[in-house]
Amino acid sequence: MGDIRKVPASAGAEWLLTGFGLFRRAPMALGALGILWGIGTSLVLSLSMLVPPLAPLVQLLLLLAGPLFMGGLLWAVREVDQGRTARPVHLLEGVREGRAPHLLVALLPQVVAALLLGALLLVLVGTDGLQRLSEVMLRFNEISRSGAQPDPAQIEALVATLPAARILLWLLLLMASFAAVTLALFVMPPQVMFQRAGGWHALRRSLRSSLRNLPAMLVFFVLAFIAIFAIYFAVVIAAAVIGLIAGQAAAMAVAQLLLMAVLMPVFAGSVYAAWKQMLGPAGGVPPAPAPGTVLEA
Known part of the structure; x- marks a missing residue:
């Protein structure tokens, strides 16, 4: 598989730009x-x-x-990167040649994290604390629906009844778990798809490569958050125009599809670019296409 390569922090911005660049090369096919x-x-x-x-x-x-x-979308992105056409059938590449069990290993860290966080929530907050939290949330919803101006003293009294310190600690653990799972999964799928790596091996290498290139990962996710906000704002404007013409139901459906059409290919292209730099073939030589996919002279 080769060693994990170290990339500069600016590589995070390059991954995102590559994702948008690949999408611009085939917006209709990838969208x-x-x-x-x-x-x-x-x-x-x-x-x-x-x-x-x-x-x-x-x-x-x-x-x-x-x-x-995601495995199939990554395959389609690589096809575009290598000058070929992305096709709907590429979405099935994740279940071919025995890749599916290894790709599904990506679910295990999420399940383990959810179970641990659930157990920690019971230990830290307890059933009484959860019941009180539910009552406070219901009260907040009632105040919001009434349209009345919230009374700061009332809000403070409601919050004072909660185990705030323990809830805050759990939220911090939630954020840490989310970050760890994200790092472990970031470049796991392309290893399975293009390097035929086993699921557990790909998870470990993804976590190691993400930690080694943590500055680049931070840059990528900060810029990705800004880009998502900008895309969402543009989609909301488009949905508002559609809502005036075809109604709110159609506007919501179109908005959801537009977000999927842009965000998913761009994210897949960014992951593909990150994999190529950190774990891909040395010298940036793309892996050979699957046998029978294309005939090259």
């Missing part, structure tokens, strides 16, 4: 893949609302489909 994922997710969620007993199964299916979809 269509994001839209397909958004439509599929909406249809499955609609089915769960129409048939409530299926809701747990639907949520499980969506959870399992996430890593597989």
Whole structure:
């Protein structure tokens, strides 16, 4: 697999720019893949609302489909990077050649983190604290719905009844867990897709490479947050115009699809660029395409 390469902090900005650059090279093809994922997710969620007993199964299916979809989207991004055309069939690459079990390993850190955080919440806050927190949140919702001006003294009295220090500690642990899981998963899928790495091995290398290049990771996520805000603002404006023409329901549906069409390919392109710099083939030589995918002379 080669050694993990050290990159400068400015590489984080380069990853994001590469993601946008790859998207600009094939906006329709890559955007269509994001839209397909958004439509599929909406249809499955609609089915769960129409048939409530299926809701747990639907949520499980969506959870399992996430890593597989990301693997297929990364494959499509590489096709664009190598001068070929991204096609909807590329979304199935995550389930081919035995990659699916290794991609699904990405779910395990999330499940473990959720279980640990749930246990810590019970230990730190307790059932009485959780019940009191629920009552306070309901009271806040009532005040918000009433439209009345909140009384600072009343708000302070409600907050004073909560174990604030322990809730704050749990929130800090939540943030730390989210950061650790993000670092472990960041460049895990491209290792499975392009280097045929095992799931656990890819997780460990992703965490090590992210920690070694932590300044670049911080730059990337700060800039990505700014970019997401800008894209969201543009989508909201477009949705407002559509809402005046076709109604709010259509505007919300279009807004969701537009976000998926832009954010998912750009993020996948950024992850692909990060993998190439930190863990990819030396000298930036792209991996060979899968046999039978394309004939080159």
